[in-house]
Amino acid sequence: MSLPARAEAALTAFTQASGWEQRARLLMHWGEQLEALSSAECNETNRVHGCESQVWLIGEHSGEHWRFRAASDARVIRGLLAVLLARVEGLSSAELLQLDLDAWFAQLGLGRQLSPSRSNGLHAVLQRMRALATGQA
Incomplete structure (x- = not known):
């Protein structure tokens, strides 16, 4: 599976980092x-449960x-979300599941x-993405 352009950019930047x-x-x-979410979008419906920090996720399909x-209230989590979003950008539901x-x-x-x-929280975000993609959210 080929990587989306932003994921390629992330991979290049992070692998070139010296430490x-x-x-x-x-x-x-x-x-x-990260593209900011509005305060209205940061609501309980969009909140990802299973994260220590507050995380909100919105999925749209075309x-x-x-x-x-x-979005997240924690700086490190925002960065981790950004590289996760770069990786999943434009994937199909089947690709998200894999x-x-x-x-x-x-x-x-x-x-x-x-x-x-943090690992558990990121897995919770991915599970929420998968639930949205399969209509189970």
Whole structure:
């Protein structure tokens, strides 16, 4: 499966980073570029449960392809969401169901730095994406 253009850009940037400090700065930078959600969109219906931080997710589909927007009250989580959204941009429902989240973050060199709670939260976000994509949300 080929990567969306933003995911390719993320992969290039993160693999060229020389260490965790540089990756952490990149993560913050990517998080700052997230498209903001309105205060009305940050509601209980759009909230992802299973995250320690507050996370809101909105999914929109055009034909077979999905586009997601997300927000969080935590800076690191915003960065992680940004690189996750880059990876899932334009995927079909079937492709979303097959995505290996742990492999993606390992490719970026971020897998070992994810605490269990952050990893669980990101898996909750992916599960919510899958639920939206399969009409189970």
